[in-house]
Amino acid sequence: MTSAPHVEHVDVLIVGAGISGIGAARYLGVEHPQRSVAVLEGRERPGGTWDLFRYPGIRSDSDLHTFGYEFKPWRDQESIAGADQILRYLRETIEENGLADKIRYQHRVVAADWSSERARWIVTVQGPEGDRFRMSAGWIFGGTGYYRYDQGYTPAFPGRERFTGEIVHPQHWPEDLDYAGKRIVVVGSGATAVTLVPAMAEQAAHVTMLQRTPTYILPVPKVDPFARAAQRIFGAERGYAIARRKNILQQSAIWRFCQRFPKAARAIIRYVNEKQLPEGFDVDRHFNPPYDPWDQRLCAVPDGDLFKTIRRGEADVVTDRIETFTETGIRLASGQHLDADVIVTATGLNLQLFGGMELSVDGEPVVPPETVIHRGTMLSGVPNFSLAVGYTNSSWTLKIGILCQYLCDLLARMDERGHDTAWVVADPNLPTRPLLDFDAGYVQRSLDDLPRQGPRAPWLMSMSYLEDKRLLDGPLVSEGLRFSGPTDRPARLAASAEAAS
Structure with missing residues (x-):
């Protein structure tokens, strides 16, 4: 008789070794050193976004004192830093906190099913x-970000197949691309x-930024x-x-000013742009968006x-619409033709939750739009699971720090009371709206596939660090949060079975 294969168990399974996953591993290592932690990373190296993207000039668009x-502490001179500097910073964080032996590369989480009977996740991993093979985990922290790593977004451009030059998406930048002395058209106007x-x-003959909307x-x-x-x-x-605190307050003040006084903010930005651009440049055509500031993310240029x-x-x-690609470039709706040797489609991302892993609870698939976010991290009806999504209007990492500290506090409370399961129950009559109040195209294309948020805390997907910090410093247990432990599990399972029958 052959025995069943051994299934490794960890107390907390972190999915992703980017800035979120590395941060979570460090917080848990300091505040819960007795807990076993594993970080599974599908790629060959740490860094997530900062290792994936290899296009020229890649850099942060937030200052590193808050990012x-x-x-x-961020010790480099530049506060707006390149990917190589950020990767070095992340590698230092791994080394300084003894995290290297917790991270397993080329391990992709395919699926995870919560077992109420065993109070643990059964996780399918591809090595x-x-x-x-399978692992089990008491808690899953999804540090996967929210976009697909294997595929960027490119619209269906008419005539694309006719173009005889090279077409490149920034998410899949070829290492051997030689664009020196060539004419480049970059399609897009985002970060x-x-x-x-x-x-x-710096190397091209000329570069044109072709945008549909400023x-x-x-x-x-x-x-x-x-x-x-x-x-x-x-x-x-x-x-x-001190610098971090100053920049947090500055970011918050700018965002609030833009939200409260959009016309004044628009006028200030236009004034700054006009001073930066050549005399006679058509600022209103090329740098005057039809939406208000911070309805989409502001782009920072160091x-x-x-x-x-x-x-x-x-x-x-050039602000225009593409009519068709041609053999030698792009013809626009106005009739203008942009000659190009290389076209770069900087047209955005495809969103993907949980790094593509399939979640289920007792065999029932989790349908994200049927869930409601709780304190920006837990999903209603999904026990012992944290989702990590950073701010869209500020530095991503500010939110991640809040979420990691909340998880550590939550686990400590569960330990004190002998609980092993935490889950969220949302009032079925709770009015909801899309998870992200953000007009960026990559968000709008995917809102119907994302969890929902409610009208008030703790059901809000807050985009304010100061509000989140007050919530973190307040009561740990809030509306909708439930707990159970081994002693009351049989009664709860019986009640669930009766409700299902």
């Missing part, structure tokens, strides 16, 4: 050789496009003089904390590099 972790244009202009773009200092002074005067840790590139004549902006 970095609260527990690890490096394509083999599948990726405004990064690519000045970076590619984006709000603001110059920001690449080096934060306040942060450098604070660290010089108060030391690395205290200076970092030291105004995009504007400098335009002033030097190395790049230009």
Whole structure:
């Protein structure tokens, strides 16, 4: 008689070794050192987004004093940093906190089914050789972000097959792409496009940013003089904390001003753009979006590099619609033709929750739009599961720090009371709305596939660090949160079975 294969069990399974997963592993290691933790990463290296994207000039669009972790000072001079600097910072975090032995690369979580009877997740994992095996976990932390890593978004462009040059999506940048001395058209106007244009202009013959709709773009200092002074005067840790606090308040103030006074914010941004651009440039056509500031994310350009590139004549902006690709470029609805040797489709992302893993509870599939988010992390009806989604209007990591601390506090409370299961119950009459109040195309295309949010805390998907911090500092147990342990499990299972029959 053969025995059943051994199934490894961990107390907390973290999915993803990007900025969210690494942060979660560190928080748990410090506050719950007795818990076993494993981090499963589908790719060969850590870093998530910052390792995946390899296009020229890739950088943060938030300052690293808030995009970095609260527990690890950012020591580089530049506060708007490139991917190589961010990856070095993440690798240092792994090394300094002894996380390397917790991370397993080329391990992709395929599915996870919660067993109410056993109070644990049964997880299907695909290993490096394509083999599948099972693990079990007391809690799952989904540090996978919210977009697909294997596929970016590209609209169906008429005539695409006719173009004889190269077409590249930034999410799949070829290492051997030679664009020196060539004519480049970058389709798009978001954070990726405004990064690519000045970076590619250094070698290209000319770069055109082709946009259907303008984006709000603001110059920001690449080096934060306040942060450098604070660290010089108060030391690395205290200076970092002071700069971080200042930037959090500054980000919050700017966002609130834009929300409350959109016309004034629009006028200020236009004034700044006009001063940065060549005399006579058509600012209203190319840098005046039809929506209000922060209805979509503002794009930051360090030291105004995009504007400098335009002033030097190395790049230009065209606002029009694509009629068709041609053999030699793109013909626009206006009749204009853009000659191109390389076309870069900086057209956005495809959203994907949970890194593509299939979630189920007692064999019943979890349908995300039928769930409601609780405190920005747990989903109604899904026990012992945390979802990590950062801010869209501020630094991603600020939210992740809040969520990690909340998980640590929640686990500590469960330990104190002998509980092993936590879940959320939403009032079936609770009015809901889409998870993200954000007009970006990649969000709007996927809202129907995402969980919902409610009208008030704790059911809100808050986008305010200050509000989230107050919630974290307040009572841990809030509306809808339930707990159980081994002693009351039989009664609960019997009640569930009766309700289902």
